[in-house]
Protein backbone atom coordinates (compact mmCIF):
# COMPACT_ATOMS: atom_id res chain seq x y z
CA UNK A 1 0.00 0.00 0.00
CA UNK A 2 1.02 3.61 -0.61
CA UNK A 3 0.97 6.97 1.15
CA UNK A 4 -0.94 9.86 -0.47
CA UNK A 5 0.67 13.27 0.06
CA UNK A 6 -1.73 16.15 -0.56
CA UNK A 7 -0.25 19.58 -1.31
CA UNK A 8 2.83 17.69 -2.54
CA UNK A 9 4.11 20.74 -4.43
CA UNK A 10 3.68 23.00 -1.37
CA UNK A 11 6.10 24.23 1.30
CA UNK A 12 5.55 21.23 3.57
CA UNK A 13 4.26 18.53 1.20
CA UNK A 14 7.44 18.47 -0.91
CA UNK A 15 9.50 17.62 2.19
CA UNK A 16 6.97 14.99 3.33
CA UNK A 17 7.44 13.29 -0.06
CA UNK A 18 11.25 13.54 0.18
CA UNK A 19 11.43 12.12 3.71
CA UNK A 20 8.96 9.28 3.03
CA UNK A 21 11.01 8.24 0.00
CA UNK A 22 14.15 8.21 2.22
CA UNK A 23 12.26 5.89 4.56
CA UNK A 24 11.55 3.53 1.66
CA UNK A 25 7.80 4.20 1.45
CA UNK A 26 5.75 4.15 -1.76
CA UNK A 27 4.43 7.67 -2.25
CA UNK A 28 1.73 9.21 -4.44
CA UNK A 29 2.09 12.98 -4.86
CA UNK A 30 -1.21 14.83 -5.21
CA UNK A 31 -2.20 18.28 -6.42
CA UNK A 32 -4.57 20.03 -8.80
CA UNK A 33 -1.92 21.08 -11.28
CA UNK A 34 -0.52 18.31 -13.48
CA UNK A 35 2.35 20.31 -14.96
CA UNK A 36 3.47 21.54 -11.51
CA UNK A 37 3.54 17.93 -10.26
CA UNK A 38 5.45 16.83 -13.36
CA UNK A 39 7.96 19.68 -13.06
CA UNK A 40 8.66 18.89 -9.41
CA UNK A 41 8.70 15.08 -9.42
CA UNK A 42 9.24 14.08 -13.07
CA UNK A 43 8.64 10.37 -13.54
CA UNK A 44 10.32 9.34 -10.30
CA UNK A 45 7.11 8.73 -8.30
CA UNK A 46 3.38 8.24 -8.84
CA UNK A 47 1.35 11.43 -9.20
CA UNK A 48 -2.39 11.98 -9.10
CA UNK A 49 -4.81 14.84 -9.63
CA UNK A 50 -6.72 15.54 -6.41
CA UNK A 51 -8.89 18.60 -5.96
CA UNK A 52 -10.14 18.63 -2.37
CA UNK A 53 -13.19 20.59 -3.56
CA UNK A 54 -14.10 18.05 -6.29
CA UNK A 55 -15.28 14.65 -5.04
CA UNK A 56 -14.97 13.23 -8.57
CA UNK A 57 -11.20 13.17 -8.02
CA UNK A 58 -11.25 11.32 -4.65
CA UNK A 59 -11.67 7.70 -5.65
CA UNK A 60 -8.69 7.62 -8.04
CA UNK A 61 -6.52 9.53 -5.56
CA UNK A 62 -7.29 7.03 -2.77
CA UNK A 63 -6.65 3.90 -4.90
CA UNK A 64 -4.15 1.56 -3.09
CA UNK A 65 -3.65 4.17 -0.35
CA UNK A 66 -3.61 3.29 3.35
CA UNK A 67 -2.10 6.47 4.85
CA UNK A 68 -2.57 10.16 4.02
CA UNK A 69 -0.73 13.41 4.64
CA UNK A 70 -3.55 15.95 4.57
CA UNK A 71 -3.06 19.69 4.32
CA UNK A 72 -5.57 22.54 3.99
CA UNK A 73 -4.73 24.67 0.96
CA UNK A 74 -4.50 28.21 2.38
CA UNK A 75 -7.26 29.58 0.12
CA UNK A 76 -9.81 27.05 1.46
CA UNK A 77 -10.91 29.12 4.45
CA UNK A 78 -13.97 27.08 5.48
CA UNK A 79 -13.34 23.84 7.39
CA UNK A 80 -16.34 22.27 5.61
CA UNK A 81 -14.33 22.40 2.37
CA UNK A 82 -12.36 19.39 3.63
CA UNK A 83 -15.25 17.36 5.08
CA UNK A 84 -16.14 15.42 1.87
CA UNK A 85 -12.54 14.23 1.54
CA UNK A 86 -12.46 13.25 5.23
CA UNK A 87 -15.60 11.17 4.61
CA UNK A 88 -13.91 9.56 1.60
CA UNK A 89 -10.90 8.61 3.77
CA UNK A 90 -13.24 7.09 6.34
CA UNK A 91 -14.97 5.04 3.63
CA UNK A 92 -11.56 3.73 2.51
CA UNK A 93 -10.54 2.62 6.04
CA UNK A 94 -7.39 4.74 6.00
CA UNK A 95 -4.96 3.50 8.72
CA UNK A 96 -3.50 6.90 9.58
CA UNK A 97 -4.03 10.49 8.50
CA UNK A 98 -1.46 13.07 9.47
CA UNK A 99 -3.15 16.47 9.19
CA UNK A 100 -1.05 19.64 8.88
CA UNK A 101 -2.69 21.69 11.60
CA UNK A 102 -1.48 24.72 13.56
CA UNK A 103 0.15 25.31 16.94
CA UNK A 104 -2.38 26.05 19.69
CA UNK A 105 -5.57 25.03 17.84
CA UNK A 106 -6.51 22.60 20.59
CA UNK A 107 -7.32 25.71 22.71
CA UNK A 108 -8.35 28.06 19.88
CA UNK A 109 -11.56 27.27 17.95
CA UNK A 110 -11.17 30.12 15.41
CA UNK A 111 -8.67 28.80 12.84
CA UNK A 112 -10.27 26.26 10.45
CA UNK A 113 -7.73 23.63 11.58
CA UNK A 114 -9.57 23.24 14.91
CA UNK A 115 -12.76 21.98 13.27
CA UNK A 116 -10.88 19.90 10.71
CA UNK A 117 -9.01 18.05 13.50
CA UNK A 118 -12.33 17.41 15.28
CA UNK A 119 -13.96 16.17 12.06
CA UNK A 120 -11.15 13.65 11.50
CA UNK A 121 -11.39 12.45 15.10
CA UNK A 122 -15.19 12.17 15.01
CA UNK A 123 -15.01 10.22 11.74
CA UNK A 124 -13.03 7.61 13.70
CA UNK A 125 -10.01 7.77 11.37
CA UNK A 126 -6.73 7.03 13.20
CA UNK A 127 -4.89 10.37 13.28
CA UNK A 128 -1.55 11.94 14.08
CA UNK A 129 -2.00 15.71 13.93
CA UNK A 130 1.05 17.87 13.24
CA UNK A 131 0.67 21.30 14.84
CA UNK A 132 3.59 23.48 13.71
CA UNK A 133 4.53 26.99 14.69
CA UNK A 134 5.09 29.70 12.06
CA UNK A 135 7.12 28.60 9.05
CA UNK A 136 10.57 30.12 8.42
CA UNK A 137 9.45 30.01 4.79
CA UNK A 138 7.01 32.89 5.50
CA UNK A 139 10.08 35.12 5.73
CA UNK A 140 11.89 33.66 2.69
CA UNK A 141 8.59 33.60 0.75
CA UNK A 142 5.71 36.06 1.12
CA UNK A 143 7.68 38.56 3.26
CA UNK A 144 10.95 38.41 1.33
CA UNK A 145 9.84 41.08 -1.18
CA UNK A 146 10.39 44.01 1.23
CA UNK A 147 13.63 42.45 2.47
CA UNK A 148 15.00 42.24 -1.09
CA UNK A 149 13.63 45.59 -2.29
CA UNK A 150 14.08 47.82 0.77
CA UNK A 151 16.12 45.90 3.37
CA UNK A 152 13.03 45.94 5.59
CA UNK A 153 11.04 43.31 7.45
CA UNK A 154 7.47 44.56 7.07
CA UNK A 155 5.48 42.36 9.47
CA UNK A 156 2.96 43.65 12.05
CA UNK A 157 4.05 41.46 14.95
CA UNK A 158 5.22 44.23 17.31
CA UNK A 159 7.78 43.01 19.84
CA UNK A 160 6.33 39.50 20.05
CA UNK A 161 8.37 36.32 19.73
CA UNK A 162 7.83 33.40 17.36
CA UNK A 163 9.28 29.87 17.57
CA UNK A 164 9.88 29.58 13.80
CA UNK A 165 10.24 26.12 12.27
CA UNK A 166 11.65 25.11 8.87
CA UNK A 167 9.09 23.26 6.72
CA UNK A 168 11.83 20.71 5.96
CA UNK A 169 11.67 19.75 9.64
CA UNK A 170 7.86 19.62 9.58
CA UNK A 171 8.13 17.29 6.57
CA UNK A 172 10.46 14.99 8.52
CA UNK A 173 8.11 14.99 11.53
CA UNK A 174 5.03 14.15 9.42
CA UNK A 175 6.89 11.43 7.51
CA UNK A 176 8.01 9.88 10.82
CA UNK A 177 4.39 9.70 11.96
CA UNK A 178 3.16 8.19 8.69
CA UNK A 179 6.00 5.66 8.67
CA UNK A 180 4.92 4.41 12.13
CA UNK A 181 1.10 4.30 11.94
CA UNK A 182 0.54 1.98 14.88
CA UNK A 183 2.92 3.74 17.26
CA UNK A 184 1.49 7.19 16.55
CA UNK A 185 -2.22 6.37 16.22
CA UNK A 186 -4.42 8.99 17.94
CA UNK A 187 -1.64 11.46 18.77
CA UNK A 188 -0.93 15.17 18.26
CA UNK A 189 2.47 16.89 18.05
CA UNK A 190 3.33 20.55 18.43
CA UNK A 191 6.40 21.10 16.27
CA UNK A 192 8.42 24.28 16.88
CA UNK A 193 11.91 25.57 16.40
CA UNK A 194 14.52 25.45 19.19
CA UNK A 195 14.07 29.09 20.20
CA UNK A 196 11.55 31.91 20.02
CA UNK A 197 12.85 35.06 18.31
CA UNK A 198 11.38 38.52 17.83
CA UNK A 199 11.60 40.20 14.45
CA UNK A 200 14.43 42.52 15.50
CA UNK A 201 16.48 39.37 16.22
CA UNK A 202 15.44 37.97 12.82
CA UNK A 203 16.58 41.26 11.21
CA UNK A 204 19.93 41.01 13.02
CA UNK A 205 20.48 37.44 11.77
CA UNK A 206 19.53 38.41 8.21
CA UNK A 207 21.89 41.41 8.39
CA UNK A 208 24.75 39.16 9.51
CA UNK A 209 24.05 36.53 6.83
CA UNK A 210 23.49 38.93 3.90
CA UNK A 211 26.06 41.56 4.90
CA UNK A 212 23.42 44.32 4.54
CA UNK A 213 21.62 46.30 7.24
CA UNK A 214 18.14 44.84 7.41
CA UNK A 215 15.69 46.61 9.70
CA UNK A 216 12.48 45.51 11.36
CA UNK A 217 10.02 48.36 10.75
CA UNK A 218 7.10 46.94 12.80
CA UNK A 219 4.12 48.42 10.94
CA UNK A 220 0.67 48.66 12.53
CA UNK A 221 -1.84 45.95 11.63
CA UNK A 222 -3.80 48.58 9.68
CA UNK A 223 -0.76 49.82 7.72
CA UNK A 224 0.29 46.24 6.90
CA UNK A 225 -3.23 45.29 5.75
CA UNK A 226 -3.51 48.36 3.53
CA UNK A 227 -0.05 47.86 2.04
CA UNK A 228 -0.46 44.13 1.36
CA UNK A 229 -3.87 44.59 -0.30
CA UNK A 230 -3.36 47.88 -2.16
CA UNK A 231 0.35 47.83 -2.98
CA UNK A 232 1.20 44.12 -3.05
CA UNK A 233 -2.18 43.25 -4.60
CA UNK A 234 -2.71 40.15 -2.46
CA UNK A 235 -6.27 38.81 -2.00
CA UNK A 236 -8.18 40.53 0.80
CA UNK A 237 -9.32 37.25 2.42
CA UNK A 238 -5.76 35.96 2.56
CA UNK A 239 -4.42 39.22 4.02
CA UNK A 240 -7.23 39.32 6.60
CA UNK A 241 -6.27 35.84 7.83
CA UNK A 242 -2.63 36.92 8.19
CA UNK A 243 -3.72 40.08 10.07
CA UNK A 244 -5.67 37.88 12.52
CA UNK A 245 -2.64 35.60 12.94
CA UNK A 246 -0.29 38.54 13.60
CA UNK A 247 -2.77 39.96 16.09
CA UNK A 248 -2.69 36.63 17.93
CA UNK A 249 1.11 36.59 17.66
CA UNK A 250 1.21 40.01 19.39
CA UNK A 251 -0.76 38.40 22.22
CA UNK A 252 2.00 35.78 22.64
CA UNK A 253 0.42 32.75 20.93
CA UNK A 254 3.38 31.99 18.64
CA UNK A 255 6.23 31.85 21.14
CA UNK A 256 5.91 28.42 22.78
CA UNK A 257 8.92 26.12 22.32
CA UNK A 258 8.42 22.35 22.54
CA UNK A 259 10.61 19.24 22.37
CA UNK A 260 8.17 17.30 20.20
CA UNK A 261 10.38 17.44 17.11
CA UNK A 262 13.32 15.95 19.04
CA UNK A 263 11.14 13.26 20.60
CA UNK A 264 9.87 12.20 17.18
CA UNK A 265 13.07 12.38 15.16
CA UNK A 266 15.97 12.38 17.67
CA UNK A 267 17.25 15.44 15.83
CA UNK A 268 17.23 19.13 16.71
CA UNK A 269 15.24 21.49 14.49
CA UNK A 270 17.18 23.87 12.24
CA UNK A 271 17.91 27.31 13.65
CA UNK A 272 16.83 30.45 11.79
CA UNK A 273 20.49 31.29 11.08
CA UNK A 274 21.08 27.89 9.45
CA UNK A 275 17.89 28.40 7.42
CA UNK A 276 18.92 31.92 6.35
CA UNK A 277 22.35 30.71 5.18
CA UNK A 278 20.81 27.84 3.22
CA UNK A 279 18.17 30.11 1.63
CA UNK A 280 20.29 33.24 1.17
CA UNK A 281 19.23 33.62 -2.47
CA UNK A 282 15.67 34.39 -1.33
CA UNK A 283 16.95 37.53 0.40
CA UNK A 284 19.24 38.84 -2.40
Ligand SMILES: NC(=O)c1ccc[n+]([C@@H]2O[C@H](COP(=O)([O-])OP(=O)(O)OC[C@H]3O[C@@H](n4cnc5c(N)ncnc54)[C@H](OP(=O)(O)O)[C@@H]3O)[C@@H](O)[C@H]2O)c1
Pocket residue numbers: 006007008009010011012013030031032033034036037050051052053071072073074100101102103132133134135138
Ligand atom coordinates in the same frame (compact mmCIF):
# COMPACT_ATOMS: atom_id res chain seq x y z
N1 LIG B 1 2.63 29.52 7.05
C1 LIG B 1 2.68 29.17 8.33
O1 LIG B 1 3.43 29.75 9.13
C2 LIG B 1 1.81 28.04 8.82
C3 LIG B 1 1.95 27.59 10.14
C4 LIG B 1 1.16 26.51 10.58
C5 LIG B 1 0.24 25.92 9.71
N2 LIG B 1 0.13 26.39 8.43
C6 LIG B 1 -0.85 25.75 7.52
O2 LIG B 1 -0.16 25.06 6.49
C7 LIG B 1 -1.02 24.98 5.34
C8 LIG B 1 -0.25 25.45 4.12
O3 LIG B 1 0.80 24.55 3.85
P1 LIG B 1 1.90 24.88 2.74
O4 LIG B 1 2.53 26.20 3.09
O5 LIG B 1 2.74 23.70 2.58
O6 LIG B 1 1.00 25.11 1.46
P2 LIG B 1 1.39 25.87 0.11
O7 LIG B 1 2.87 25.90 -0.06
O8 LIG B 1 0.62 27.13 0.07
O9 LIG B 1 0.83 24.89 -1.00
C9 LIG B 1 -0.53 24.68 -1.21
C10 LIG B 1 -0.69 23.30 -1.86
O10 LIG B 1 -2.08 23.02 -1.99
C11 LIG B 1 -2.33 22.48 -3.28
N3 LIG B 1 -3.72 22.83 -3.62
C12 LIG B 1 -4.20 24.05 -3.95
N4 LIG B 1 -5.53 23.98 -4.15
C13 LIG B 1 -5.88 22.69 -3.93
C14 LIG B 1 -7.13 21.99 -3.98
N5 LIG B 1 -8.27 22.60 -4.30
N6 LIG B 1 -7.13 20.67 -3.72
C15 LIG B 1 -5.97 20.02 -3.42
N7 LIG B 1 -4.77 20.62 -3.36
C16 LIG B 1 -4.73 21.95 -3.62
C17 LIG B 1 -1.28 23.13 -4.16
O11 LIG B 1 -0.97 22.32 -5.27
P3 LIG B 1 -1.57 22.59 -6.75
O12 LIG B 1 -1.26 24.01 -7.06
O13 LIG B 1 -0.95 21.58 -7.61
O14 LIG B 1 -3.04 22.34 -6.58
C18 LIG B 1 -0.07 23.20 -3.23
O15 LIG B 1 0.69 22.01 -3.29
C19 LIG B 1 -2.23 25.85 5.64
O16 LIG B 1 -3.32 25.08 6.04
C20 LIG B 1 -1.72 26.73 6.78
O17 LIG B 1 -2.76 27.22 7.59
C21 LIG B 1 0.89 27.42 7.96
